[in-house]
Amino acid sequence: MSEALSHTLDHHLDTLTPQLTAWRRDFHQYAESGWVEFRTASIVAEELDRLGYAVTLGRDVVDETSRMGVPDADTLAREEARAKAQGAIERWLPQLSGGFTGVIGVLDTGRPGPTIGYRIDLDALDLEESREETHRPAQQGFGSKNAGMMHACGHDGHTTIGLGLARLFKTLESELSGRIKLIFQPAEEGVRGARSMVEAGTLDDVDIFIATHIGTGVPRGEVVCGQDGYLATTKLDVAYTGVPAHAGGKPEEGRNALLAAAQAAVGLHAIPRHSAGVSRINVGVLNAGSGRNVVPASATMKIETRGENTAINEEMRRRAIDVIEGAARMHGVSVEYHLAGEADTCTSSPELVDYIHGRLQGLPGIEVITPSINEPSGSEDATCMMKRVQDRGGLATYMVFGTELAAGHHHQCFDFDEDVLPLAVRSLAHLAFNIDLPGARHDR
Numbered sequence: 481m482s483e484a485l486s487h488t489l490d491h492h493l494d495t496l497t498p499q500l501t502a503w504r505r506d507f508h509q510y511a512e513s514g515w516v517e518f519r520t521a522s523i524v525a526e527e528l529d530r531l532g533y534a535v536t537l538g539r540d541v542v543d544e545t546s547r548m549g550v551p552d553a554d555t556l557a558r559e560e561a562r563a564k565a566q567g568a569i570e571r572w573l574p575q576l577s578g579g580f581t582g583v584i585g586v587l588d589t590g591r592p593g594p595t596i597g598y599r600i601d602l603d604a605l606d607l608e609e610s611r612e613e614t615h616r617p618a619q620q621g622f623g624s625k626n627a628g629m630m631h632a633c634g635h636d637g638h639t640t641i642g643l644g645l646a647r648l649f650k651t652l653e654s655e656l657s658g659r660i661k662l663i664f665q666p667a668e669e670g671v672r673g674a675r676s677m678v679e680a681g682t683l684d685d686v687d688i689f690i691a692t693h694i695g696t697g698v699p700r701g702e703v704v705c706g707q708d709g710y711l712a713t714t715k716l717d718v719a720y721t722g723v724p725a726h727a728g729g730k731p732e733e734g735r736n737a738l739l740a741a742a743q744a745a746v747g748l749h750a751i752p753r754h755s756a757g758v759s760r761i762n763v764g765v766l767n768a769g770s771g772r773n774v775v776p777a778s779a780t781m782k783i784e785t786r787g788e789n790t791a792i793n794e795e796m797r798r799r800a801i802d803v804i805e806g807a808a809r810m811h812g813v814s815v816e817y818h819l820a821g822e823a824d825t826c827t828s829s830p831e832l833v834d835y836i837h838g839r840l841q842g843l844p845g846i847e848v849i850t851p852s853i854n855e856p857s858g859s860e861d862a863t864c865m866m867k868r869v870q871d872r873g874g875l876a877t878y879m880v881f882g883t884e885l886a887a888g889h890h891h892q893c894f895d896f897d898e899d900v901l902p903l904a905v906r907s908l909a910h911l912a913f914n915i916d917l918p919g920a921r922h923d924r
């Protein structure tokens with residue numbers, strides 16, 4: 481990149497930085513869980529449209545039947561009304577309605593060049609945010625206004641980075657070639673959303689794909705060009721149905737769904753670890769029963785299995801289902817379960833990792849540039865997007881921008897150092913100018 485362009489980028493970033501903080505705090509305050517990101521998605525669509533991007537959203541970018549773990553219709557309607565009351569941009573709501581909360585903005589320079597796609601996730605977690613004074617969002621008045629929903633994984637930062645990129649690319653459009661595709665994805669938590677965007681064909685024209693996360697244990701000032709080792713995972717919703725009865729008078733006539741679920745929860749965590757690699761199990765939610773003196777006739781659980789590779793996760797899933805069904809038989813209740821999310825592992829494209837590693841050298845604010853790491857920890861459904869791009873001959877990677885965290889991901893006191901926002905925008909934008917990556921562009 482020429483020195484003049486570099487200066488121009490820095491200059492625009494300086495003016496943009498207060499807006500980045502404002503966006504982040506606004507999204508943080510109005511945290512929205514997977515498939516109900518109505519307000520967030522509408523603001524994204526409005527900004528992209530205002531800037532002159534070609535905007536597609538809703539059913540055009542989210543395949544209905546490939547969505548996983550979608551809330552019920554009542555919840556969707558209630559959350560849409562909530563979003564409207566909280567300032568969602570109403571003209572986009574008809575398309576987003578019903579949980580079709582994906583948005584894509586395309587900037588076509590009209591000059592030949594690759595299509596570079598950035599994955600930005602929009603959703604918050606199902607978690608109640610801390611109201612303690614020591615928690616900065618609470619102290620500074622931008623804690624979540626939405627009960628049981630909290631940006632405790634940094635996606636408020638991701639959405640902000642996406643909008644920051646949109647502004648920078650538009651301002652410097654004359655210096656770009658090819659196409660920029662900003663892909664705002666719903667429901668990353670629970671790995672429920674990416675596949676629906678892949679199945680809608682939105683990745684099929686992407687030559688270079690970059691998914692991004694902030695934090696994840698990477699220190700401030702460090703950038704990882706290719707984070708690998710995401711765990712294959714299966715999410716299951718489980719429902720036990722028994723028979724209610726008088727707990728004092730006729731307990732033997734009841735069939736206890738609470739006990740089946742409790743038995744299953746303990747049994748699931750007792751599945752042995754796998755010698756061939758990392759494995760995980762978690763029962764994240766268990767709700768059961770209706771009243772103190774009634775034999776509990778219903779119980780629901782949300783569980784997940786994970787494995788370092790597909791085979792290990794498959795083994796965990798199979799054994800989990802044995803435990804779930806076994807517990808039902810033990811207590812004479814019926815059980816139903818269904819898939820609520822699914823993602824696989826993926827490996828970043830070495831050529832792209834090398835290219836990014838080279839291009840980030842000397843950028844302000846970056847102290848350590850790590851080419852690639854493979855450390856099994858969490859899961860990611862961006863892997864599904866990466867795989868689609870790679871299968872079609874494109875290059876894909878998963879980048880991490882380190883930042884200082886107040887508490888770990890998925891903790892009620894999670895918060896990050898907002899300095900990472902301009903740094904990530906600067907770095908991700910930089911990669912799109914003067915792309916010189918042979919083999920990245922395929923003829924179409």
Ligand SMILES: O=C(O)C[C@H](NC(=O)Cc1c[nH]c2ccccc12)C(=O)O
Pocket residue numbers: 633668669670671695696697713857858859860861889
């Ligand atoms: O499986 C999911 O629901 C996706 C979710 N994804 C993330 O949290 C992103 C993530 C992946 N790896 C790490 C490591 C640390 C923090 C966050 C992550 C997870 O693993 O629980």
